[in-house]
Amino acid sequence: MIFATAGHVDHGKTALIQAVTGVDTTHLPEEKKRGMTIDLGYAYWPQDDDTVIGFVDVPGHEKFLGNMLAGIGGIRHILLIIACDDGVMAQTREHLAILRLAGRPQISVVLTKADRVPAERVEEVRQEITELLLSDGWPESPVFVTSSHTGEGLDALRAHLRLHHQQQSSESRTEKRFRMAIDRVFSVKGAGLVVTGTALAGRVSTGDTLWVTGSDKSVRVRGIHAQNRQQEQAQAGDRVAINLSGDVSKETVSRGDWLLSEKPVQSAHRILAEIETDEGLKSWQPVHIHHGASHITGRVSLLSDDNIRPLLAEITLDTPLWLAEEDRLILRDISAQRTLAGARVLNLSSPRRGKRRPEFLAWLSERAAAQDDRDVLMCELPRGEISLPVFAWARQLTAEKLAECTAGLNLLINDGYVLSAQRVETAKAILLATLADYHQSHSDQMGVGRDRLKRMALPVLSDSIVFPVIAQLLDEKQIVRTRGWLHLPGFGLAFDPAQDALWHSAEPLFQQEPWWVRDLAVKLGIDETAARQFLKKAAQLGHIMAIVPDRYYHRSQITEFAQVIREYNQTHEEGIGAAQFRDKYGMGRKLAVQILEFFDRTGFTRRRGDKHILRDEGLF
Secondary structure, rough: OEEEEOOOOOHHHHHHHHHHOOOOOOOOOOHHHHOOOOOOOOEEEEOOOOEEEEEOOOOOOOHHEEEEHHHOOOOEEEEEEOOOOOOOHHHHHHHHHHHHHHOOOOOEEEOOOHHHHHHHHHHHHHHHHHHHHHHHHOOOOOOOEOOOOOOHHHHHHEEEEEHHHHHOOOOHHHOOEEEEOOOOOEEEEEOOOEEEEEEEEEEEEOOOOOOOOOOOOOEEEEEEEEEOEEOOOOEEOOEEEEEEEEOOOOOOOOOOOOOEEEOOOOOOOEEEEEEEEEEOOOOOEEEEEEHOOOOOOOEEEEEOOOOOOOOEEEEEEEEEOOOOOOOOEEEEOOOOEEEEEEEEEEEEOOOOOEEEEEEEHHHHHHHHHHOHHHHHHHHHHHOOOHHHHHHHHOOOOOOOHHHHOOOOOOOEEEEEEEEEEHHHHHHEEEEEEEHHHHHHHHHOOOEOOOOHHHHHHHHOOOHHHHHHHHHHHOOOOOOEEEEOOEEEEOOOOOOHHHHHHHHHHHHHHHOOOOEEEHHHHHHHHHOOOHHHHHHHHHOOOOOOOEEEEOOOEEEHHHHHHHHHHHHHHHOOOOOEHHHHHHHOOOOHHHHHHHHHHHHHHOEEEEOOOEEEEEOOOOOO
């Protein structure tokens, strides 16, 4: 378990840790010279059960507040240090405010330098901090009176720390993906690159492959030091040093980068968040933003009235961050003098329009009140399709936890996308209405292709969702497919008697070879314009198809071409090219290209380079 310190400068944080553990956490020459902690310091206290209690000694001076914020990330228990001679100071209050805004971790109060003041002063400070904690939302925080010089109270404090260490629980954080904000990077002779940080979530083991955001590359875990010991595995809450191998160097990784179990889906630029503040914020106010070991600037735009809770906002980041939902941010004024607010990330992207509409704010409030990942999924489903990889990244869900979220729900899931049953019915209604409108305005046409129907009716949804919905409509006989065209069951085309007679003359010709409109008009002895209208209707009925404008093939020939493509794709994953198709029929390359491009347009195949890969073998 890791404990972090917080408190005013020179209140004895470093001396206390040294008295408890025997380790001096100052490591920089300037720290030893000035007698204050500038950067993060660490100490480890081995226990009789072969486990280790760790301590992060964070700086108390206001100039080094950024290092303090980096130190408390991912830590669930704080030792609030207050010197009995000084009592509660401005820095004490600011650190306490930051802890409250960072999610209210557990606090144990340690009063130091008790040997320097009378008992009355100790009791006065105890009462002051107890009342302050109570008003800030910590009703039960133990207080220990100590002296690093005389050893007073240290045994009781040690017993308290051991008790919490034995009862520690990483809660559900170990069931999430592994995440670690890197706060130190260095090289070790003979070992290579080492990065350190406090594991925010998940587990990591020797041999795992991880992703480094700074260099944007994968790395392999060669070795792990957890709680200052060589380990095969580390988990959420551990202080970890990881030896990495791969195409990365010290120059390409820096403090603020992340070590992740999987390549991230997206970085965040504009997010939606719940704000907690005592200071009051103005819309579009510039702020400093602290997250993990990162420190950037950005702007806050309030979406709801500042007298209504939860206070909802959009935060625009000047530099993208690798955030996850439920992450905590600390917002400070642009002069970096005051802590303004804490933010809880609700959504990793913000819409460009409609953010202040009542219905959107009602949904966002519902999101803020969600208790777990499944609740969040239930909030998202009524809004439309969900990309499962994006949702899993945002919530940092493993494959197992994602499956638990969707288990038992009536969903359409295909190719990484999910749509609720209610939304599926809505999509069906839109598709049917679109087809009805199309028939109304295009009564001379048989129907519409699948791809075009999707673009007309549901352009925002992915193919992976819409195509299965269309397939359901076909299975339910609410839509009919005739020679590749989709139409409503009651709609159809037919030749008039004169056209029917003309088709009986034309069909034997098409069964022998393809025809240009002009040549067929001459052959049949009819006007070219009349021939063009007649052949267009024959094509709408599915008897013939135009590979290029005005050049028609009989449907049986198209079906034969499709079968050749289908069979070739079964034995050649890369698809069929113009050369192979040309050689099959002994035709010219230009004509082979035209035929293959026709099948691309219909959706039967798709082009990749100079090859054509089977896409929907059921079309022909």
